[in-house]
Amino acid sequence: MTDKAANWALPIIGNIIKGKGNPPTTIQALMAKFKEAFANPDAKRAATRKIAALTQTMTTSEYVTEFRNLIAELDWNEEAYIAQFTCSLHWKVKELLSTKDNIPDKLEAIFAASIKIDNTRWENEENQPKKLPAKSLATVATTSTSTTTTRVRLSEDPNYVTPEERDRRRASGLCIKCGQKGHGIKQCPNGWKATIKEVAKVAEEEGLGKD
Template sequence: KYEPPRKFNGKVEQVKLFLDEVENGLFHEQNTITTDYARAIWFSGYLGDGNPKSWWFSVKTQNPALLNSWGDLIDAFKSHFGEPNAAASALRKLRALRQNGACSTYTARFKELLVYLDFTEATKIEEYKSRLKPAVREKMITVRPKPMTLDAYAEIAIEFDNEMHEYKLDFESEKKTPSSSSSAPRPSTSTPAPAITAYVAPADPNAMQIDAVRHSARPRGKLTADERNRRIAAGLCTYCGGSGHYANDCPNKSDAAKKR
């Protein structure tokens, strides 16, 4: 089974590929298409609308002898639609070609231009390699043994390019979507800190004396009227806030305070 030729759209870069498909088609139809006229009619069925159909109509009406000479018909087709200097044009386009997107797309375009150029395999590889993305070209340096044909070289380059593209997509996806391990609260493994409660003065007079000493060690500020009245009403020392004595005989007074 073979694919029939695609319809020719009139573009110069499609001439050689179209004629190659026509040749394949005629080979498979050789038992049914046996004359040059039959080949010409079959050939016309694959000429697209526009310039190709107009050219065919002019051949039928102005030069019908070509329909009975297959070789002359194809030469006339090449002369009309082909490029006079196809090799120079293809080389110019190849020099400007670069891999800007997928390596597979670049490879397909590169091979299309090679149809018009007579390069050795070594030259094909060098020309192909020099236009790859730097990252792909760097990966190709590590390949051992070195591919000896363009097809083998391009196959590996496309594989590298696809892998790097998939890695880039995965990396960007991970940056946009936080992982469950980082977003979920982690259970605490440390001993919880004791709750801080307000200090309640003990009822034991001795304990209150100790507390008074603890408070007297800190710098004293001026008592407010409310605090002074509270201490007097509670029978506490108005100097240190302790119980069991008054300010005049407070044991927590410093020497300077006693003199004052």
């Protein structure tokens, strides 16, 4: 113990031993008096500014650690610490803390309850099923274009029979392939119609034969 510290502490210790005056009776009270005598006023002012600007942008556990480091430089009462701590809590943690049946009234108990709430909140979010990404507009457009192209190709095919026409022919007892009576699609003597390309090829071959 330095001379300055000894000169400060020895009278207090003497009063405690003799039971004289109004000396501090607990370690916390003694530490508070020690800070009053030896604390750096600049450090105290800096801690006051920092704790006033502190807001929870990290996990509650990290926020509690930062808060504890700052109050070590201060000499506020517990009610003031509680008010400052809860004021700067993340809004979701603060909301869940306020809905508890028995809200703690001690700073350490509030620390513990807030950390537990935050940990549970993160666990619940991680356990939620992941949402599948919605189909992009490009995928939808490609699918739509492909479907439209397929319909155009089918409509140009001379052998294509629409679903409605197939149902009509089936109900009327007609051949689904050629639309005539007296036989079914498997016994159809007419066969499929030639495609546009096949007709053009036959015409070309006939033209070459005439030459």
